[in-house]
Amino acid sequence: MIRVLFFAQLKEQLGCEQLDFPSAGIGNLADLKAALTAQGEQWQPLTQTNLMMAINQEMADLEDSVADRDEVAFFPPVTGG
Amino acid sequence: MIRVLFFAQLKEQLGCEQLDFPSAGIGNLADLKAALTAQGEQWQPLTQTNLMMAINQEMADLEDSVADRDEVAFFPPVTGG
Amino acid sequence: MISVQTQDFSLAEEYQALTQGNQTDGAVVTFVGLVRDFNQGNQVLGLSLEHYPGMTEKALAKIVQQARAKWDLGRVRLIHRVGDLHLSEQIVFVGVSSKHRKDAFDAAEFIMDYLKNDAPFWKKELTDKGPVWVAFNDKDKAAKAQWTVTS
Amino acid sequence: MISVQTQDFSLAEEYQALTQGNQTDGAVVTFVGLVRDFNQGNQVLGLSLEHYPGMTEKALAKIVQQARAKWDLGRVRLIHRVGDLHLSEQIVFVGVSSKHRKDAFDAAEFIMDYLKNDAPFWKKELTDKGPVWVAFNDKDKAAKAQWTVTS
Numbered sequence: 001m002i003r004v005l006f007f008a009q010l011k012e013q014l015g016c017e018q019l020d021f022p023s024a025g026i027g028n029l030a031d032l033k034a035a036l037t038a039q040g041e042q043w044q045p046l047t048q049t050n051l052m053m054a055i056n057q058e059m060a061d062l063e064d065s066v067a068d069r070d071e072v073a074f075f076p077p078v079t080g081g
Numbered sequence: 082m083i084r085v086l087f088f089a090q091l092k093e094q095l096g097c098e099q100l101d102f103p104s105a106g107i108g109n110l111a112d113l114k115a116a117l118t119a120q121g122e123q124w125q126p127l128t129q130t131n132l133m134m135a136i137n138q139e140m141a142d143l144e145d146s147v148a149d150r151d152e153v154a155f156f157p158p159v160t161g162g
Numbered sequence: 163m164i165s166v167q168t169q170d171f172s173l174a175e176e177y178q179a180l181t182q183g184n185q186t187d188g189a190v191v192t193f194v195g196l197v198r199d200f201n202q203g204n205q206v207l208g209l210s211l212e213h214y215p216g217m218t219e220k221a222l223a224k225i226v227q228q229a230r231a232k233w234d235l236g237r238v239r240l241i242h243r244v245g246d247l248h249l250s251e252q253i254v255f256v257g258v259s260s261k262h263r264k265d266a267f268d269a270a271e272f273i274m275d276y277l278k279n280d281a282p283f284w285k286k287e288l289t290d291k292g293p294v295w296v297a298f299n300d301k302d303k304a305a306k307a308q309w310t311v312t313s
Numbered sequence: 314m315i316s317v318q319t320q321d322f323s324l325a326e327e328y329q330a331l332t333q334g335n336q337t338d339g340a341v342v343t344f345v346g347l348v349r350d351f352n353q354g355n356q357v358l359g360l361s362l363e364h365y366p367g368m369t370e371k372a373l374a375k376i377v378q379q380a381r382a383k384w385d386l387g388r389v390r391l392i393h394r395v396g397d398l399h400l401s402e403q404i405v406f407v408g409v410s411s412k413h414r415k416d417a418f419d420a421a422e423f424i425m426d427y428l429k430n431d432a433p434f435w436k437k438e439l440t441d442k443g444p445v446w447v448a449f450n451d452k453d454k455a456a457k458a459q460w461t462v463t464s
Contacts, residue, residue: 187347188346189346191342194341195414267425270342
């Protein structure tokens with residue numbers, strides 16, 4: 001399984017904070033995002049532009065590989081400081 | 082008279098902190114500097130390069146006019162902060 | 163010293179930690195970010211700061227490491243608060259000591275510019291029109307970009 | 314607030330003066346310059362700061378005015394000590410508050426860069442080789458020059 005986390009307004013839009021998603025067939029972040037979005041209408045917020053992603057708590061891109069037991073996060077551009 | 086002040090190492094080199102100098106014949110800072118230097122060997126430190134000057138407590142150049150009762154200062158480049 | 167915390171911090175204590183027993187650094191630059199009353203067109207009453215525990219600390223450590231690689235720095239302290247904050251409360255602290263002032267100024271500004279782009283914090287402002295997630299500011303992207311151009 | 318003084322200053326008090334009752338400024342940058350142990354090849358034990366009373370205050374006021382003309386600043390505080398100072402003692406303080414951090418960073422650095430060139434202070438260091446007048450640093454001239462190029 002892949003542990004998937006959502007933060008800030010994305011978390012509110014999805015109505016979901018975290019979930020475990022089957023890693024079968026998931027090669028990279030793009031695959032994971034597509035598989036999540038395919039679950040239904042309520043996952044459309046994942047298609048918004050400018051979303052940021054992390055794999056195992058490091059910033060990542062859609063092409064980066066994802067493996068079983070990885071921790072993946074999707075979130076809006078950061079606004080701290 | 083022109084009130085003339087010296088600071089820092091220039092003051093030590095000249096052995097003089099301030100003096101009143103006759104304003105007759107003094108048109109600008111260059112004139113004043115030349116007249117001071119002409120007083121004798123001990124005034125040679127005034128010919129060193131990079132000396133800074135002020136007239137009435139504002140930074141000034143050799144071409145700037147000096148008049149009777151002005152306060153003029155000669156000093157090395159500043160090193161505060 | 164890097165800390166992500168709910169409690170407030172003291173500039174005086176941070177300055178003490180930057181300077182005590184430190185005879186080699188002649189320059190100390192500090193930055194404090196505070197909750198201000200007006201942002202992106204809204205009257206702000208307070209804000210709530212969410213973050214990504216675990217990743218936040220790693221991201222901040224990486225930013226400080228990048229700053230140390232670019233400049234000759236003495237001590238660096240970085241604190242970011244999370245949770246609910248009221249108007250005028252302190253949000254973030256960066257303190258840098260160094261031998262020369264330019265290194266301290268550049269590093270402190272660099273750390274803030276990178277933090278604004280790379281550290282997983284999100285601000286939700288409580289405004290007179292209700293809660294509003296703060297939008298990313300493109301000026302922050304430009305501020306980060308300048309460091310790769312001029313280096 | 315601009316002050317030329319023999320007595321020490323407190324960063325905590327200065328920060329208080331920059332922020333108290335100030336809800337509009339979200340950014341505060343401070344710089345403190347201290348007597349450090351090694352400068353221009355000499356072991357420093359302390360220093361003596363001479364200045365040009367009267368002109369000093371005018372020069373500092375002009376520098377702050379120049380900074381205010383370039384950036385949107387809230388409060389600005391500038392303190393420079395004179396007289397005899399020991400190792401690790403505080404020499405100079407600049408504090409700037411503003412709505413946006415870049416203005417505060419730029420203004421604080423600008424004020425220091427201009428002070429280093431235009432304010433009539435002279436440092437005599439007490440070193441292990443005896444008293445030495447500090448030589449003007451060409452890096453300070455370059456630091457000032459950058460502001461007219463990039464503005």
